[in-house]
Amino acid sequence: MTEIVDVHDLPEEQASLVQEFVEFLRRRKQKNKQTLKEEKEKNKEWNKLAVTSFARDWENEKDAVYDRWRERYHVPER
Numbered sequence: 001m002t003e004i005v006d007v008h009d010l011p012e013e014q015a016s017l018v019q020e021f022v023e024f025l026r027r028r029k030q031k032n033k034q035t036l037k038e039e040k041e042k043n044k045e046w047n048k049l050a051v052t053s054f055a056r057d058w059e060n061e062k063d064a065v066y067d068r069w070r071e072r073y074h075v076p077e078r
Contacts, residue, residue: 005018007019
């Protein structure tokens with residue numbers, strides 16, 4: 001449970017320091033959210049590039065034998 005801090009009985013200088021610290025934490029939290037959002041977007045872009053790149057290697061006749069592994073190893077489909 002979060003306890004509410006009452007700064008009204010503190011001297012003005014200390015109350016100001018508490019307020020500055022709270023604002024610092026809020027900015028840091030907002031920055032972290034933005035950073036995570038940017039990282040997710042970058043990861044999406046990299047994943048798209050990787051899929052495109054790997055598709056060239058995976059989609060060829062030589063590699064097609066691996067697509068038919070059940071047939072090759074006599075494994076029935078479920």
